[in-house]
Amino acid sequence: MRVAVVGAGWGGMAAAVALTQAGHHVTVMEAARTLGGRARALHTVDAAGQPLVLDNGQHILIGAYTETLRLMRTVGVDVPSAMLRLPLTLTYADRSGLELPDLPPPWDALVGVARARGWSWTDKVALLRTCASWQLKGFRCDARWSVAQLCERLPQRLLQEFIEPLCVSALNTPAHEASAEVFLRVLRDSLFSGRGGSNLLLPRTDLGTLFPDTAAQWLQARGAALHSGQRVAGLARTPDGWDVDGTHFDSVVLATHSTEAARLVQAAHGSLSHTEQGEATEWIHVTQALRFTSIGTVYAQASATSLPNGSGHTEESRHTLNQAMLALHPGPEQPAQFVFDRGHLGGAAGLLAFVVSVSEQDRATLEDQVVRQAQEQLGLKTLRPLQSVVEKRATFACTPGLRRPGNRVLSGLWAAGDYTEGPYPATLEGAIRSGLHAAQQITGLRH
Template identity: 60%
Template sequence: MKVAVIGAGWAGMAAAIAHVQAGRQVTVFEAARTVGGRARAVPGALPDGTPATLDNGQHILIGAYAESLRLMRLVGVDIDTALLRLPLTLQFPDGQGLQLPDLPPPLDALLGIARAKGWGWRDKLALLRTATAWQLRGFRCAPATSVAALCAPLTPRLMTEFIDPLCVSALNTPANQASGQVFLRVLQDSLFSGRGGSNLLLPRADLGALFPEAAARWLQQQGGQVLTGQRIQRLQPLPGGRWQPVVAANGTEEPGAFDHVTLACPSWEASRLVEGLAGTAGLASAARWSATTSALRFEAITTVYAHAPGAHLPLPMLALRNTATHPAQFVFDRGQLDGQHGLLAFVVSASDGDRALIEQQVLQQAAAQLGISALQPVQTVVEKRATFACTPGLQRPGMQVLPGLTACGDYVDGPYPATLEGAVLSGTAVAALA
């Protein structure tokens, strides 16, 4: 069976691997010149002109990302070298916050909460009571419940210093708009999935090297093709249920017919391609899939890279106190991760505003909260459609689009928000539908 995978992001590479392992002949088409999708490396330069390797967004993984870790190992990535494993830590620059010890659950959470700095016993007991109630209910809540409503029994300090940063980092959606059910699933699979499930896994390599570039090499070694700079303009149905991907005008030959196509491109591109099929006789059901997909709303993520000689954080990652004028929720010390000393990455999840204003506010936030006033901006990356807005009761499209046509990505129907793990899980699962 000949399979075309359209998109070489994390979901697409996972799908291609699964198709190859099922004995299929795979060709991956990627519109960009590099693989990785929205989790890829981008070139940059420090203020003195020294080249720097950045990412189009500062991602993290957690220990519960079993499928991501399995695929990395499969394609030859040394996990211990590529990722820095740390206990779950939401520590602020003043030393306050939560840090879990290296113990099996639930002992790690119990001891971590009991030792949390800056939290009173009222805060700690409220969290323990509420978390116990969530567990007794099987980590389920009404579909329409928001994270804010779910966490109503908690104190204002817990909302500000624990729930809000955790919610926005996992779901990239503010707590008053975010799905309580998805949030509970994330908590269940991280804090209660087994020892190490809640660990932070911070990339020591750029996001391209972390998985997609190694996956592309693995696919080519298995006889697959990875074609970059190839944007698919439309899909042409052929007799016998086959498909002809039509490459955007670029002077190259058309790639031939395929028995199956997996759409692993961004949701808006997948919707465009499927919408183009809705007028074809017998394919009217494509319109429903396209309508569901195009109805998704999106949240932005802004990453501000800044540099100062000697800039150093007490930990590789710190939480920041987020306000209207201090928008970043987290900061990463790239010197402790990939050796780019003095380079800090500030993450503004669910960001909304002008790039220049956000950059200016983040530098002011660094001076106020970190005491680093000499930072110079290196590059500010705004991913306007970084993730879908993970709202209560959200209808997400399924993986089966039409006979012989499937879709994968972090946006397809599933229990998780838009994460790297959600993307690769969908990629692995979609191959079973071919």
């Protein structure tokens, strides 16, 4: 079959790889010049005006992202060298917090909680007891509950310093608004999917190299066509398939952001039968009801005087923080929840990435506040903002009872993306699984 994939984010590239493996003729059309969508490389310059490759946002993967890791290997990514693998760690600059040891579950969680620094024994017992009760109930709960309701019996300190950052990093939605059902599913799949499932995987390459650009080379080597800088304007139903901007395909995968997918389905309206118009309207209705939360990333350069041992060239002196990732205490005018030391991840010494989930400030205010927060919480005297990116629609708001649209839009028209129906919140793994599922449906229908 001739299949069009509209959008070269991680979901679209997953669909394109799986369709090519199944023997279809694939054409990928991407509006931007850079592949990767919401997880892409960002080409900029450093403080000295030298070229610098960053990402549109700092991303974390986890060991339980099985389909993402499998697909990376398929296209030739050397996963162990492309990402730093760390045991699940949620610690602050004063070293308080949780750090799981490298043990099989449930021993990693048991020993990690028992050893957590800065938590009282009452906190630790309360957390272990709560986790045990979640496990006994099969990690299921009332679909209407928020994470705050699920955890209301936990001590305040754990709520603030453990549950809230965990929830924001996994669902990008504050605990009082986030779906408890999805939160528990993520916990189950990461903590109990087997050894290493909860490990954090931090990219050591830019996000383009990590998957979309490498996948593009793999696709092109196998005869797939890839057009970047080509925004698809419209779709139309034909008797035997679909026209995409006037070119005929047997099937189409819409792998754009949800709002753009809804616009494209709407654009096809006039070419649809009466029955299909009804189906399309329903799909558009569910898709347009999704709401979004933002993520801001502030990249800042610590000056040589802030760095341990000055700006020397030894491996240790590349590190500004004692670990690759630290949690921060957010508060009024202290917007960041996490900081990443890119010096630990193959980046320049002193290059830090501050992550602000649900970011609402303008760029200048955000940078000022982050610099002051870093001075107060990390003791960094001189920090110069380099580049900030605010993605207004970074993820859909993962709220209780949320209805998500299915992969199938109409016969021969499929949607792929982190927002389609599936077990996970808006994540790389969610996008990849959605792309693979769309490809499987197309391939399955053929045979």
